[in-house]
Amino acid sequence: xxxxxxxxxxxxxxxxxxxxxxxxxxxxxxxxxxxxxxxxxxxxxxxxxxxxxxxxxxxxxxxxxxxxxxxxxxxxxxxxxxxxxxxxxxxxxxxxxxxxxxxxxxxxxxxxxxxxxxxxxxxxxxxxxxxxxxxxxxxxxxxxxxxxxxxxxxxxxxxxxxxxxxxxxxxxxxxxxxxxxxxxxxxxxxxxxxxxxxxxxxxxxxxxxxxxxxxxxxxxxxxxxxxxxxxxxxxxxxxxxxxxxxxxxxxxxxxxxxxxxxxxxxxxxxxxxxxxxxxxxxxxxxxxxxxxxxxxxxxxxxxxxxxxxxxxxxxxxxxxxxxxxxxxxxxxxxxxxxxxxxxxxxxxxxxxxxxxxxxxxxxxxxxxxxxxxxxxxxxxxxxxxxxxxxxxxxxxxxxxxxxxxxxxxxxxxxxxxxxxxxxxxxxxxxxxxxxxxxxxxxxxxxxxxxxxxxxxxxxxxxxxxxxxxxxxxxxxxxxxxxxxxxxxxxxxxxxxxxxxxxxxxxxxxxxxxxxxxxxxxxxxxxxxxxxxxxxxxxxxxxxxxxxxxxxxxxxxxxxxxxxxxxxxxxxxxxxxxxxxxxxxxxxxxxxxxxxxxxxxxxxxxxxxxxxxxxxxxxxxxxxxxxxxxxxxxxxxxxxxxxxxxxxxxxxxxxxxxxxxxxxxxxxxxxxxxxxxxxxxxxxxxxxxxxxxxxxxxxxxxxxxxxxxxxxxxxxxxxxxxxxxxxxxxxxxxxxxxxxxxxxxxxxxxxxxxxxxxxxxxxxxxxxxxxxxxxxxxxxxxxxxxxxxxxxxxxxxxxxxxxxxxxxxxxxxxxxxxxxxxxxxxxxxxxxxxxxxxxxxxxxxxxxxxxxxxxxxxxxxxxxxxxxxxxxxxxxxx
Numbered sequence: 001x002x003x004x005x006x007x008x009x010x011x012x013x014x015x016x017x018x019x020x021x022x023x024x025x026x027x028x029x030x031x032x033x034x035x036x037x038x039x040x041x042x043x044x045x046x047x048x049x050x051x052x053x054x055x056x057x058x059x060x061x062x063x064x065x066x067x068x069x070x071x072x073x074x075x076x077x078x079x080x081x082x083x084x085x086x087x088x089x090x091x092x093x094x095x096x097x098x099x100x101x102x103x104x105x106x107x108x109x110x111x112x113x114x115x116x117x118x119x120x121x122x123x124x125x126x127x128x129x130x131x132x133x134x135x136x137x138x139x140x141x142x143x144x145x146x147x148x149x150x151x152x153x154x155x156x157x158x159x160x161x162x163x164x165x166x167x168x169x170x171x172x173x174x175x176x177x178x179x180x181x182x183x184x185x186x187x188x189x190x191x192x193x194x195x196x197x198x199x200x201x202x203x204x205x206x207x208x209x210x211x212x213x214x215x216x217x218x219x220x221x222x223x224x225x226x227x228x229x230x231x232x233x234x235x236x237x238x239x240x241x242x243x244x245x246x247x248x249x250x251x252x253x254x255x256x257x258x259x260x261x262x263x264x265x266x267x268x269x270x271x272x273x274x275x276x277x278x279x280x281x282x283x284x285x286x287x288x289x290x291x292x293x294x295x296x297x298x299x300x301x302x303x304x305x306x307x308x309x310x311x312x313x314x315x316x317x318x319x320x321x322x323x324x325x326x327x328x329x330x331x332x333x334x335x336x337x338x339x340x341x342x343x344x345x346x347x348x349x350x351x352x353x354x355x356x357x358x359x360x361x362x363x364x365x366x367x368x369x370x371x372x373x374x375x376x377x378x379x380x381x382x383x384x385x386x387x388x389x390x391x392x393x394x395x396x397x398x399x400x401x402x403x404x405x406x407x408x409x410x411x412x413x414x415x416x417x418x419x420x421x422x423x424x425x426x427x428x429x430x431x432x433x434x435x436x437x438x439x440x441x442x443x444x445x446x447x448x449x450x451x452x453x454x455x456x457x458x459x460x461x462x463x464x465x466x467x468x469x470x471x472x473x474x475x476x477x478x479x480x481x482x483x484x485x486x487x488x489x490x491x492x493x494x495x496x497x498x499x500x501x502x503x504x505x506x507x508x509x510x511x512x513x514x515x516x517x518x519x520x521x522x523x524x525x526x527x528x529x530x531x532x533x534x535x536x537x538x539x540x541x542x543x544x545x546x547x548x549x550x551x552x553x554x555x556x557x558x559x560x561x562x563x564x565x566x567x568x569x570x571x572x573x574x575x576x577x578x579x580x581x582x583x584x585x586x587x588x589x590x591x592x593x594x595x596x597x598x599x600x601x602x603x604x605x606x607x608x609x610x611x612x613x614x615x616x617x618x619x620x621x622x623x624x625x626x627x628x629x630x631x632x633x634x635x636x637x638x639x640x641x642x643x644x645x646x647x648x649x650x651x652x653x654x655x656x657x658x659x660x661x662x663x664x665x666x667x668x669x670x671x672x673x674x675x676x677x678x679x680x681x682x683x684x685x686x687x688x689x690x691x692x693x694x695x696x697x698x699x700x701x702x703x704x705x706x707x708x709x710x711x712x713x714x715x716x717x718x719x720x721x722x723x724x725x726x727x728x729x730x731x732x733x734x735x736x737x738x739x740x741x742x743x744x745x746x747x748x749x750x751x752x753x754x755x756x757x758x759x760x761x762x763x764x765x766x767x768x769x770x771x772x773x774x775x776x777x778x779x780x781x782x783x784x785x786x787x788x789x790x791x792x793x794x795x796x797x798x799x800x801x802x803x804x805x806x807x808x809x810x811x812x813x814x815x816x817x818x819x820x821x822x823x824x825x826x827x828x829x830x831x832x833x834x835x836x837x838x839x840x841x842x843x844x845x846x847x848x849x850x851x852x853x854x855x856x857x858x859x860x861x862x863x864x865x866x867x868x869x870x871x872x873x874x875x876x877x
Contacts, residue, residue, distance in 0.1 A: 001028055003024070006024070006124060011564045011565050012602040020111050020113050024108075025108050025109075031105060035070075035072055035073050038135055049142075051085055057081070065081050079124070080110045082127035084097050090146065091153065099111070103587060116153065118156040119156065126149060159184055160455070162200075164450055165465040175190060175480065175565070179196070186198070188472065189480030190481055191482035191544070191548075197468070197472075202468070205446065206417040219441075229439055229441065231293040239276075254291075254295045255270055257287035264286055268385065276292075278361065298427045298439060301425045302452060302453075304422055304448060305412070305423065307419060311467045312453035313398045314398075314453060314459075317395075319392050320380060323378040329363070329370050330371065400431050402431055421446065422444065424441065426439060426442055483547075483701055484565060484570075486565075486570070486571050486572065486602065488554070490596075490743070490745055493553070494515045496697075497515045497552045499722075500697050500698060506710050506714060510547040512540035514550075514551050517529075521545065535564065555586070559583075563598065566602070569607040570603070570609075572693055576593045576621075589617060597624040610630050611630070612632060613631040613633040619640060631651040631652075631696075632652045632653065652695050657682065658673060659673060659676070661699065670695060671708075685749070695708050726738075729859070732841070734843050735845070737844065741848050742769065747784070748783065761790065761839075762788040762789050762790075762846060764792070765849055766791060766793060766846075767795060767807060770805065777810055781810040781814040789821070791820055793823070795826040807826060832854075832858065835847070841866050843864075
């Protein structure tokens with residue numbers, strides 16, 4: 001088998017509303033060998049993956065997939081189920097999948113859900129290898145497969161602290177974006193409502209407070225000055241200073257680096273000069289400045305304060321083993337590390353115990369060796385600090401915290417100035433006030449780990465991630481999202497997106513807009529290019545100033561990567577017409593319609609789908625629409641519109657040459673069509689439809705009729721406001737119409753406007769990308785010839801064709817009509833200059849081009865001569 005394509009669909013897509021992996025798989029000779037022709041394949045597969053017995057498949061009940069295997073199914077379908085189950089086995093609960101045959105024999109589109117993208121892709125690769133070997137009867141090393149997938153999981157998974165915050169966000173329906181794979185940098189929410197975290201440090205974490213927590217001496221000064229008990233100590237730069245400090249303080253002492261975390265370099269209960277020298281060297285390895293301080297006897301406690309409220313407390317004990325009277329110390333350590341709860345770093349609830357020089361010092365202090373047999377019940381401590389990262393354990397004691405201790409912890413958080421703080425407190429117990437016992441705060445932590453509170457070794461876990469979310473998003477369940485409008489269709493997307501963005505800006509909103517041509521933030525172009533896919537959506541939604549996101553959604557983006565967001569507030573479906581058929585297994589208009597309806601299927605339950613009631617396929621697609629429906633139409637008397645309005649649905653339409661909004665018995669006038677510049681006094685019916693669609697979307701977003709009216713009458717078909725879309729320019733007695741009509745439906749719509757502009761001759765420069773079908777390119781050529789007297793054809797993006805092939809098909813179509821002069825000039829700039837040379841006063845030059853700015857620049861200052869006596873002078877439309 002051969003994987004032809006393999007990619008993640010990052011949002012609702014053609015195959016699913018979920019995050020999904022798409023694998024285009026060539027099963028080769030296995031097309032002739034379904035599962036029922038392979039003896040013993042069911043038994044072998046269930047032996048490797050017995051949990052496949054639970055897969056329901058299309059049968060709809062547990063065991064359904066096994067029934068399919070027994071009846072006979074193809075290798076691609078088996079890959080789908082194996083890829084799903086492999087993810088389940090490494091801890092990701094997924095169940096959705098489908099396998100669809102393509103228009104090519106032996107090639108299948110395998111789709112399956114994922115939760116972690118890297119693991120989902122890796123599971124697909126492993127599934128193909130496993131199923132290939134299964135059908136061939138080869139041996140399969142299942143433990144090795146699982147080990148490889150776990151390695152991918154561990155390399156990409158979020159740490160437990162970050163994961164707990166993200167999980168809490170998901171429960172609140174707050175979207176999240178992973179901004180970095182390396183350091184748990186996460187965006188929660190969208191646009192101006194976003195909050196960002198890096199592990200347990202938030203975008204509101206105070207920089208001064210972070211600095212205080214990072215500097216142990218500064219921490220002690222701040223807390224000591226406020227009356228908080230802290231151990232007496234001194235910062236030392238050399239061993240001699242440390243020895244002097246210990247003599248002044250009195251043994252035993254603790255030694256730690258001035259700046260550090262996770263207990264690294266910390267030694268406690270130092271009771272003589274030699275041990276102090278060793279401890280100083282360990283600490284100085286971490287930081288040249290070393291603290292020597294009073295050793296406080298008592299249990300090690302961690303108090304977690306979030307948003308000035310104590311939310312969890314744990315009693316921690318250093319890594320240790322308990323003797324059984326039989327095993328050696330080394331054997332006890334090995335046995336403890338075999339606990340499945342222990343892993344490397346933060347991957348599991350507990351961390352494996354690594355014996356180091358500090359461990360050896362503690363073992364020596366207890367007059368033991370690794371070969372000593374430890375008496376039954378005797379505890380041997382192996383680390384000086386109780387950090388979980390060094391193998392320590394934790395017991396939840398949140399319910400045992402005395403009110404005075406609680407107040408002290410919350411006061412410490414305010415004194416240091418941290419929104420999330422971990423306080424390390426040595427105390428005999430938390431059930432009594434600190435002043436009644438031996439107790440001191442030994443340090444505080446910015447960005448504290450949550451693991452000990454989420455899953456303590458003993459006691460109840462605390463959902464501390466929820467407290468972070470409640471702090472960052474205190475108001476409501478919806479305050480993390482901004483309104484998203486997604487606009488799709490065959491033609492008119494860019495104009496509708498730009499017009500709707502203009503309506504919102506005129507109403508005082510900050511808009512992030514992405515379309516074919518540019519990404520604009522707050523009316524500033526930040527990127528130029530084709531941004532009609534999920535990458536553009538991510539860029540806009542990450543922008544901190546954006547209040548509304550207006551996104552053009554093209555067919556290619558839906559098929560290649562999905563929408564790039566989970567849901568939208570308004571989905572606009574403009575029209576469905578023949579274009580790009582034959583790509584991504586979209587060969588028919590019905591398949592194209594299903595692709596486009598992905599946008600309205602992604603509308604939230606409280607959102608709105610805006611649909612073109614004049615397009616039969618759009619109208620039929622309303623079965624996929626979620627939320628409310630607003631229709632727009634040029635035919636106010638159509639049966640669907642009358643029924644929709646009678647049912648108190650909203651419709652935007654035209655009546656008596658006015659744009660109106662109808663609902664029930666109400667008809668509200670919006671604006672006369674003559675006052676909407678992009679309609680060219682109503683002659684550009686396609687732009688009138690776009691204006692209706694934008695008005696309907698704006699109304700769904702809460703704009704008033706007055707807001708919509710103001711926006712419609714101030715949006716002009718100029719290169720500044722709508723570049724490359726029906727820009728009509730007067731140039732020295734000649735008119736130039738610039739547009740992006742690159743398919744037959746768009747050109748048919750444009751022909752109505754072209755025919756209404758008086759001209760002596762109509763001259764066009766045109767092309768089309770090579771990813772159209774031959775017949776589509778030929779038809780486009782014939783239409784160009786019917787509309788114009790002279791056509792200059794150039795070559796644009798070949799997209800897999802030979803250079804000149806697509807342009808040649810356009811030329812052939814144009815020449816087949818006769819009566820139109822056709823020239824092939826492959827380079828766009830040369831074709832435009834050739835048209836400029838050809839044109840004269842009274843002509844209409846129609847530029848269907850990509851480089852709008854370049855053409856306009858070359859047009860400036862150009863003089864056009866009067867027509868010669870031999871040229872036609874008929875100026876009738």
